[in-house]
Amino acid sequence: MTQATNTDVIVQRDRRIGWLLLLPALLLLIAVFAFPIGRAFWQSFYTQNLGTELQPQFSGLENYGRMMQDGRFWQTLGNTTVFTVVSVLLEFVLGLAIALVLNQAFRGRNIVRTIAILPWALPTALIALAWAWIFNDQYGVVNDLLRRVGLIDQGINWLGNPNLAMMAVIIADVWKTTPFISILLLAGLQSIPDDLYEAHRIDGATPWQSFQRITLPLLMPQIVIALVFRFAQSFGIFDLIAVMTGGGPGGATETVSLYIYATVMRYLDFGYGAALVVVTFLLLVLAVAIAAFFLNRSRAKTSAAP
Amino acid sequence: MMLFKKLLRHNSSQWQVHLRSRSLRVWIAALIGCLTCFLVLLPVFSQQPVEIRFLMLAPETPLFAPLIEEFERENPDIRIRMVEGPNATNLVEDLYTSALLLGSSPYDLINLDVVWTAKFAAAGWLMDLSDRATPQELAQHLETSIEAGRYQDKLYRIPWRTDAGVLFYRKDLLQEAGLQQPQTFTDLLEVSKTLQQKTGVDWGYLWQGRQYEGVAAMFVEVLSGFGGYWINPETLEVGLDQPEAINAVNFLRGTVRQGVSPGGVTTYQEEEVRRLFQSGGAAFMRNWPYAIPLLNSEESAVRNKVGIRPMLSMPGGQPGSCLGGWGWGILSSTPHPEEAWRVLQYFTSERVQRINALKGYLPSLRSLYEDPEILAEFPHYAEMAQVFEKTVLRPSIAQYAQASDILQRYLSAVFSGRMAPEDAMQTAASETRSLLGRLSSAQEARG
Numbered sequence: 189m190t191q192a193t194n195t196d197v198i199v200q201r202d203r204r205i206g207w208l209l210l211l212p213a214l215l216l217l218i219a220v221f222a223f224p225i226g227r228a229f230w231q232s233f234y235t236q237n238l239g240t241e242l243q244p245q246f247s248g249l250e251n252y253g254r255m256m257q258d259g260r261f262w263q264t265l266g267n268t269t270v271f272t273v274v275s276v277l278l279e280f281v282l283g284l285a286i287a288l289v290l291n292q293a294f295r296g297r298n299i300v301r302t303i304a305i306l307p308w309a310l311p312t313a314l315i316a317l318a319w320a321w322i323f324n325d326q327y328g329v330v331n332d333l334l335r336r337v338g339l340i341d342q343g344i345n346w347l348g349n350p351n352l353a354m355m356a357v358i359i360a361d362v363w364k365t366t367p368f369i370s371i372l373l374l375a376g377l378q379s380i381p382d383d384l385y386e387a388h389r390i391d392g393a394t395p396w397q398s399f400q401r402i403t404l405p406l407l408m409p410q411i412v413i414a415l416v417f418r419f420a421q422s423f424g425i426f427d428l429i430a431v432m433t434g435g436g437p438g439g440a441t442e443t444v445s446l447y448i449y450a451t452v453m454r455y456l457d458f459g460y461g462a463a464l465v466v467v468t469f470l471l472l473v474l475a476v477a478i479a480a481f482f483l484n485r486s487r488a489k490t491s492a493a494p
Numbered sequence: 495m496m497l498f499k500k501l502l503r504h505n506s507s508q509w510q511v512h513l514r515s516r517s518l519r520v521w522i523a524a525l526i527g528c529l530t531c532f533l534v535l536l537p538v539f540s541q542q543p544v545e546i547r548f549l550m551l552a553p554e555t556p557l558f559a560p561l562i563e564e565f566e567r568e569n570p571d572i573r574i575r576m577v578e579g580p581n582a583t584n585l586v587e588d589l590y591t592s593a594l595l596l597g598s599s600p601y602d603l604i605n606l607d608v609v610w611t612a613k614f615a616a617a618g619w620l621m622d623l624s625d626r627a628t629p630q631e632l633a634q635h636l637e638t639s640i641e642a643g644r645y646q647d648k649l650y651r652i653p654w655r656t657d658a659g660v661l662f663y664r665k666d667l668l669q670e671a672g673l674q675q676p677q678t679f680t681d682l683l684e685v686s687k688t689l690q691q692k693t694g695v696d697w698g699y700l701w702q703g704r705q706y707e708g709v710a711a712m713f714v715e716v717l718s719g720f721g722g723y724w725i726n727p728e729t730l731e732v733g734l735d736q737p738e739a740i741n742a743v744n745f746l747r748g749t750v751r752q753g754v755s756p757g758g759v760t761t762y763q764e765e766e767v768r769r770l771f772q773s774g775g776a777a778f779m780r781n782w783p784y785a786i787p788l789l790n791s792e793e794s795a796v797r798n799k800v801g802i803r804p805m806l807s808m809p810g811g812q813p814g815s816c817l818g819g820w821g822w823g824i825l826s827s828t829p830h831p832e833e834a835w836r837v838l839q840y841f842t843s844e845r846v847q848r849i850n851a852l853k854g855y856l857p858s859l860r861s862l863y864e865d866p867e868i869l870a871e872f873p874h875y876a877e878m879a880q881v882f883e884k885t886v887l888r889p890s891i892a893q894y895a896q897a898s899d900i901l902q903r904y905l906s907a908v909f910s911g912r913m914a915p916e917d918a919m920q921t922a923a924s925e926t927r928s929l930l931g932r933l934s935s936a937q938e939a940r941g
Contacts, residue, residue, distance in 0.1 A: 238616045238892040239932070254932075260903070325758035326770060345757040348703075348910055436705025437760060438907030453588050454895040456617060 225469065231462035238456055251463035260439065260447060261464065265471075268443040270354065271429075272422040275361045279418060280411075282362065283369030288403075290370065291377040301374075308367040316431035319360035323347055323432075350440030353433050357441050361428055365421075369414045376410030377403070412483050416476055423472055444468050544833045547575040548603035551586055557853060558841075565840050572833050583607055594619045594825070602828035603837060606651045606821050608642045608887070609707070609894055614823070615645040616892030621824040624649045626835055634844075638817050638885045639858040645890055650823050653858035654842045655850060657818030658881050659715050659805060662771065662779040662789070666799040667693045675801075678808050679719060679745050682778060686754040689777045697776040698754035700767045701746070705906035708763055710888060710898045711816040712780055713905060716742040718814030718886045719807035725889040725897060730930045734901065735916075735923035738811070743908055743915040750909070760909035772796060780805075782818065783856060786874050802874060804881045814886030819858065851875075893929055900925045 232251055234244040255261050290301050307315065322329045323346035331343040346352045380402065388398050404411075426445040429435060435442030448468070452461035550558060555578050562574045579586045587610060593599045594617070606614065614620050627649060632640050635653060643651030663675060668685075671692045676682040686698020702708040714724060722738030725731070733739055749755040759767070764781055768788065771779040774795040779785075789800045807813040822838045824831060840846060847857040851868050856878060862868055863879035891897065904922035907913040913921075 238613065242617055324766070325761070326756065326766075326775075343756075343758070345761065348757060348760040350910055350912055433761075434704065434706050436902075436906045437910035438705065438912050439903045440910070440912070450895075450899060453591060454584075454899075455893065456591070456613065457896075 228462045228465045228469070231459060232466045234459045234462075236458040237460070242456065242458075244459070247459065251460050252467075254460065255463055255467065260442075261444075263439055264442045264444045264447045265468075267354070267439075267441060268423060268425070268445075271358060271361070271425060271441075271443060272419060275358045275365075276415065276418045276422055278358070278362045279366045279369050280415060282366045283414070284373055284411075286366065286370040287373035287377055290374050305367045305371060307364050308371070310364075312364065312427045313431050315364055316360065316428045319356070319363075320347065320432045323356045347433055348437055350437055353437055353441050357429050357432050360432060361422070361425065364428070365418065369418060372410050372414045372417075373407060376407045380406045408483070412480070415483070416479065419479065420472065420476065423468075423475075543571050543573045544830045545573045545575055546602045546830060546834050546837050547577065548601050548605060549577045549579045549586060549589060550605060551583065552578050552581040554605075557850060557855070561841070561846055561849070565837065569836065572837065574837060577601075590614075594827070597827070599825055599827050601825055602830060602834045604823050604825055606643075606823050608817060608819055608821075609898070611643055611651045611821075611823070612645045612890045612892050612894055615648070615650045619825060619827070620650040621826045621828070621831060622648045622650065623652065623824065623835075627652060634860060635858045636860055636882050636885075638882075638887060639819055639821070642817055642819070642887055642890065643821055643823075645892075651821040652823075652838060652842045653819055653821035654847060655820050655855045656858045656882065657782055657784075657856060658815035658878070658885050659711060659780060659818075660783055660802045660815065660878075660881055661805055662781060662785065663801050663803065664689075664695070664777050664796065664799055665801045667695055667777050675803060676778075676806060679716070679806050680808070682806055683745075683749065683752060683754055686777055687752070690754070693777075695775070695777050697756050697770070698778060699749055700755060700762070700771055700776045700779040700781075701749070701759055702762055702764060702767055702780070703746070703760035703906070703909050704763050705902045706763060707898060707902070709902050709905055711818065713742070713746075713901065714816050714886050714888055715780070715805045715814055716746060719805060719811045720745070721808070721811035724901065725891060725926065725930070727889045727891050730891070732923050732926045732930070734926060735920045740915050740919050741808075743905065743919060746905075747908055747915060760906070783874070783878060787854060802877050802881070804884050812886075813884050815881050815884060817885040817887050819856075821858070891930070896929055897926050900929065 231244070233246065233248060235247040235250065236242060236244040286304060290297065290304065321327065325331060325343040325345045325348070328343070328346070330346065331340070334340045334344070344352065346356045384402050384406075385398050388402060393401070424445050425443050426449065429441050429443055430446060433441045435446050444464070448461055448464045451457050451464060455461075555576060558576055562576060566572065566574060579589055587607070590599075590601070590604060593601060594614075599619075604614070604620070611620075623643075632649075632652075636656060639653040639656045640649070643649055643653065667689050668675065671689055673685055673688060676685045682699060689695055690698055702712050717724060717739060720738045720742040722736055722742055723733040724739075725733070750757055750759065756770075762770075764785075767779055768781055768785045770776060771781075771785075772789055772794050783802070786800075786802065788794065790797050805813045805815050822841055824834045824838060828834050842858075844859055844861065847859050847862060848865070848868070851857045851862050851865075852871055854872065856875070857863075860879075863875050863882075869875055888894065889897065900922055904913065904918040908915050908918045
């Protein structure tokens, strides 16, 4: 009996110390996450802009009602979704391919690995400027190459056409962030023991079968991390597009972050800006939750299968 | 508690022991005397200089450093702290905005772009200068450059440099083809086509068509030329869906459709346009005067072949160059309005504008456009004086940034072929109306 209560006391004390040790981290989280997010929620129920001389005025759900009618918001949301889905998928496929190549033993592998990270290490604003010139219709490299090959004789106006402009910013983003995915996946690949592949081969499996049965399931944690990271990052894309197209032409590449930035910093419309932040935040959380759910299920399935 | 009391008692008894010694008493008296000297007497005789602070675009800090030195020499009671900001107008605006949003700004003065004035004034961040500046002083400046500093009949900004859109043309090509300068927009298209055929120049007319502030500046000029208007700042009427505005859009779209302008103009800002023109790729260009020295530099293919003239117009329209430029305002949060005003007066004075004019910054004082020394250095100032006689302003409304974004989006939608001009301009007009209506109804609800 006494022994049991003793351990209870010890367990309790341990727990208390545990909470105490966690406290600074919790306070920090509240200060940097819960507080600003809560404040945005609160602010979104107020009208606070140049019309109210920047004083908050309670207006209930008015900001949300305005958002429903705001064509620009829906357009930016659509643009952001297209940009995110296409760029993350392309980056994933290319990143996985590059990781598989870099995982092989070949001469000069270290140099190639270093070169492969370079785009990720460069500042985004800088490469955005470079890509804007690459896609320039008069002097751009892309048009020059196409002209030399003989595919076109008049320069294509890449950044002036809504669809081509979206394509151009996606290409620039894929170039820039594929290395991030490939480095993450490469780390995962290196943690898979070679014996597994050897045993599988001896059992008569083809390389494709090994890829499906060993590589993909064992790489799943890294894939999930890479995709969730990239998804969240890509959904908030700002600098690349701000420099390359400024959201143009005609708002065809404007993303939600660009719109929020303009609403808050340039229009000084804080209440509406807060409402935009809240809706985007909820959508992002929802999307990540759905993605995590499906990935978890598929992981459970693959690990259940022999 | 007990322990503390004990300590205190011990200490005080020790003090008493020390105070009894005479030399210490003398020392304390001397010390108190010195402190009184420092704290009370010194400030009376030598005033602590007041510090006046502002943020400046990085490339303009070298221009102001010697001026500040001179001012401080003559005004020992004021120190000026110039903080070097980034080299991008919008980033400097953001820095000021975030500093001002926090309530107490670290700055006293602000160097304002023309289109900032209304917003900063409406937010209550600028001090009303109407009573400080005399009408005689203001009359010496170009009229529209003062007008641009007003918001709802109060003056918030006094200019120190101006800017206005200019039409650049190739003198040599016109001469070669035996043609006169165009006077209307229709002329411009015709002359361009002839020049393209006769002289083999690649393009006729270059303008800024990217979705950004520059497209709004370019468009108010065409709009004025066709006799239309964007927003009337007094009545808040919107004219974007009027026939004149639609004609203006059709003209711009036509330049690309008729092969006079390259399709890329719809993605160009000033620099892309300037480079193409400077390499000899076009006969006409709409740009700002900053391009003049660059076009006449050693490495330019069009050196000394370029003329400038005011904007064009159509019958029934008014030629108008979009007014740009910078001016000084005083932040309402400053604790030193008097000193800030003295610095402002110096920075906008004839003496300073003259020094800046000789470095290529177009002044806002009219007299300097007739100054022989300046004209000898920059002959184009004489032509610029003509340009400044016919300027148009972008509407001076608090929500300018938002209204401009609406216009930019729909212009860009037309230029990129996404929308027909009528549809786009109607949507732009109705969005602008609902923006202006929403804000005025919020104002009414308030009071």
